[in-house]
Amino acid sequence: MKPAYKPVLCVVSSHPIKGASGVPTGFFLAELTHPLKVLEDAGIKTTIASIRGGQPPVDGFDLSDPVNAWYWNETDFQ
Structure with missing residues (x-):
């Protein structure tokens, strides 16, 4: 039986400066x-x-990283 996990809230910065x-x-x-x-x-x-x-402001990303590239291009993520 697969354990039931609670949802996770990921909080990111909203400060651009x-x-x-x-x-x-x-x-x-x-x-x-x-x-x-x-x-x-x-x-x-x-x-x-x-x-x-x-x-939220993104301050740095590397699109040669396949994980970053996948999320960056995923419409639901944007």
């Missing part, structure tokens, strides 16, 4: 996509949220 510095920031795509893949491959439901809601 580091304080008063003016330096852009956000979340690194692989910090989200790689855990998502493991969770989803295990059949665990996931939800992504940001503190303020809306589109």
Whole structure:
């Protein structure tokens, strides 16, 4: 019998700028996509949220990484 896992809430940054510095920031795509893949491959439901809601700022991604590329091009992920 397969264990029943509770859904996982993945929270990402919604801050596009580091304080008063003016330096852009956000979340690194692989910090989200790689855990998502493991969770989803295990059949665990996931939800992504940001503190303020809306589109969270991505600050760094590598589309030569196949996991990143798959999620980046997945319409449901966008």
